[in-house]
Amino acid sequence: MSSQPKLSEYQVRSLENFTATWQTGVGAIFGLLGGKATELLDDGEDEEDEESV
Numbered sequence: 001m002s003s004q005p006k007l008s009e010y011q012v013r014s015l016e017n018f019t020a021t022w023q024t025g026v027g028a029i030f031g032l033l034g035g036k037a038t039e040l041l042d043d044g045e046d047e048e049d050e051e052s053v
Contacts, residue, residue: 001011
């Protein structure tokens, strides 16, 4: 598609859908990783508190 001088309406729509799907997927992955990182950091703080007691 990149070699064509002008894209058809259907090709433009397909590219828009691909872009939206990619952005949603990347956002979901970062959201899941962020949630996991928060859990890991919270667990580490709890262990430090127990050791100091």
